[in-house]
Amino acid sequence: MFKEDTTVMNSNPPLFHQYGLLLQSTAHLQPLQSGYQPTSSVLEECQLPLVDLKGLESGKEKERMACSSEIFEASAEWGFFQVINHGIRSELLSRMSKEQMKLFAVPFEKKSTSGILDNSYRWGAATATQPNQFSWSEAFHIPLTKVSEADCYGNFIHLREVMEELATAMSKLARSLAGVLVESLGHRKEVFEDMCDESTCFLRLNHYPICPFPGKVTGLVPHTDSDYLTILHQDSGGGLQLMKGSQWVAVKPIPEALVVNIGDLLQAWSNDTYKSVKHRVVANSARERYSTAYFLCPSDHSGIGSCRQPSPYRHFTFGEYRKQVRDDVEKTGYKEGLSRFRL
Numbered sequence: 001m002f003k004e005d006t007t008v009m010n011s012n013p014p015l016f017h018q019y020g021l022l023l024q025s026t027a028h029l030q031p032l033q034s035g036y037q038p039t040s041s042v043l044e045e046c047q048l049p050l051v052d053l054k055g056l057e058s059g060k061e062k063e064r065m066a067c068s069s070e071i072f073e074a075s076a077e078w079g080f081f082q083v084i085n086h087g088i089r090s091e092l093l094s095r096m097s098k099e100q101m102k103l104f105a106v107p108f109e110k111k112s113t114s115g116i117l118d119n120s121y122r123w124g125a126a127t128a129t130q131p132n133q134f135s136w137s138e139a140f141h142i143p144l145t146k147v148s149e150a151d152c153y154g155n156f157i158h159l160r161e162v163m164e165e166l167a168t169a170m171s172k173l174a175r176s177l178a179g180v181l182v183e184s185l186g187h188r189k190e191v192f193e194d195m196c197d198e199s200t201c202f203l204r205l206n207h208y209p210i211c212p213f214p215g216k217v218t219g220l221v222p223h224t225d226s227d228y229l230t231i232l233h234q235d236s237g238g239g240l241q242l243m244k245g246s247q248w249v250a251v252k253p254i255p256e257a258l259v260v261n262i263g264d265l266l267q268a269w270s271n272d273t274y275k276s277v278k279h280r281v282v283a284n285s286a287r288e289r290y291s292t293a294y295f296l297c298p299s300d301h302s303g304i305g306s307c308r309q310p311s312p313y314r315h316f317t318f319g320e321y322r323k324q325v326r327d328d329v330e331k332t333g334y335k336e337g338l339s340r341f342r343l
């Protein structure tokens with residue numbers, strides 16, 4: 001159906017080819033089944049909460065409380081917000097973007113076979129059987145335990161320096177925000193300290209190459225994050241959308257701001273007070289996109305627990321949760337997520 005695009009640089013994965021094969025194998029399905037999602041119902045105007053975190057550092061109790069309550073409200077109503085004065089230097093973020101671009105510019109063969117970044121390279125969707133399960137993107141998914149390992153980087157010495165620094169800074173920010181959210185529900189802010197573990201927290205470097213048919217495929221399929229919370233640095237091009245009610249809302253990039261979103265585990269722990277909201281990245285035919293995400297996770301054996309009994313969820317460990325998500329995606333192509341554990 002599609003002709004191979006010879007202008008695609010050899011650094012990009014064979015998305016075009018793989019997507020074409022999926023389309024051919026599902027040509028008998030109705031358009032909606034095969035994932036042609038209309039993009040007309042996107043609200044561009046809606047302003048996501050923007051929280052100035054300098055309030056958290058204030059010596060004045062009133063200012064700290066005001067900032068905490070903005071974080072609480074945004075997490076309960078939107079599950080998503082942007083933060084400024086977050087303590088991560090913009091110089092560090094732009095160094096990361098530069099190194100990330102250099103990394104993705106490496107030939108596809110090398111990214112996928114040289115073992116770089118602990119063999120964490122992924123593209124498209126390994127388990128996709130239909131076009132709507134396919135993501136027009138590539139990513140590295142690096143556990144924090146590997147971030148400092150020189151062996152993972154080959155010649156990318158600067159990438160290692162910048163990733164180590166960024167992981168430390170994002171980890172500090174994620175823990176501070178988790179602390180605020182935990183305290184807002186009447187618990188000690190250290191609640192997640194013992195459970196969160198470097199071996200399961202990770203950084204994800206995303207790249208969304210230019211897509212020749214953006215109305216037909218997403219850059220990243222709709223999903224919720226399987227963690228406590230996520231901190232995201234996106235470039236200035238836009239493309240991230242979140243589900244509010246039954247409508248997609250575009251997240252406008254704000255220079256210097258980071259995006260924060262609640263993950264499934266914090267929704268479960270908070271008895272649904274905080275919302276883990278579905279989000280996606282739309283594909284773009286005019287420009288590519290880069291983003292870097294930090295995922296705050298517990299160790300595999302940690303029970304997720306609840307801020308207050310009775311919990312709407314049965315007891316589960318993070319390891320169990322991950323396994324269930326993996327099994328569901330393998331079997332059906334979709335992540336069921338928290339509903340699997342609801343009592």
Ligand SMILES: O=C(O)CCC(=O)C(=O)O
Nearest residue numbers: 204206234240281291293
């Ligand atoms: O690139 C983005 O804006 C979103 C990335 C994301 O949702 C993820 O990596 O889980």
Ligand SMILES: [Fe+2]
Nearest residue numbers: 223224225279
């Ligand atoms: Fe996500």
